[in-house]
Amino acid sequence: DWLEKNANYEAIVDGANIGLYQQNFTEGGFSVPQLDAVVKKLYERSGNKWPLVILHNKRLRSLWENPSHRNLVEEWNEKGVLYMTPHGSNDDWYWLYAAVKLRCLLVTNDEMRDHIFELLGSNFFLKWKERHQT
Numbered sequence: 001d002w003l004e005k006n007a008n009y010e011a012i013v014d015g016a017n018i019g020l021y022q023q024n025f026t027e028g029g030f031s032v033p034q035l036d037a038v039v040k041k042l043y044e045r046s047g048n049k050w051p052l053v054i055l056h057n058k059r060l061r062s063l064w065e066n067p068s069h070r071n072l073v074e075e076w077n078e079k080g081v082l083y084m085t086p087h088g089s090n091d092d093w094y095w096l097y098a099a100v101k102l103r104c105l106l107v108t109n110d111e112m113r114d115h116i117f118e119l120l121g122s123n124f125f126l127k128w129k130e131r132h133q134t
Contacts, residue, residue: 003098006080011042011051012099014108016059016091030059032069038107039081050081051107054095057084099132106133 018038019030035053042051053076055063060082063069076082083098085091099106 002083003101006052007102008049009052009098009102009104010046010049011105011107012095012102013038013042013051013053014092014095014106015053015055017108019059030063032063032072036072039076042105042107050079052083052098053081054083054085054091054098056089056091057087060084100128104132108133 013035015035016030019032019035039051039053043049060073063073073082083094085094095106095108098104
């Protein structure tokens with residue numbers, strides 16, 4: 001229902017995977033500046049249309065509780081950039097559904113192997129992934 005009311009996006013961002021990309025070193029962790037850079041680049045490239053960033057509620061709450069990230073989270077929230085997935089759900093299904101439903105660009109580094117397995121027998125998903133994933 002939320003997506004039907006807020007369907008004005010040209011790009012969906014898998015926030016967790018972008019924030020964690022290449023962060024597997026000792027001091028590595030979720031990189032808000034990395035995610036912010038992707039969001040801003042998509043905004044610029046689209047002619048000033050914000051992408052939709054999908055994040056699990058646990059991750060979003062930890063960003064909200066961090067004073068150095070709170071202003072950015074508030075800004076994204078005001079601009080309609082964020083969608084928080086509910087506790088106990090897999091955020092992958094939310095960004096995947098949104099990208100398919102809106103027929104738009106998906107920004108992720110997730111290879112979606114588990115999703116391909118669950119959709120065995122369908123070439124549609126592989127073709128869609130080739131054409132929409134960045």
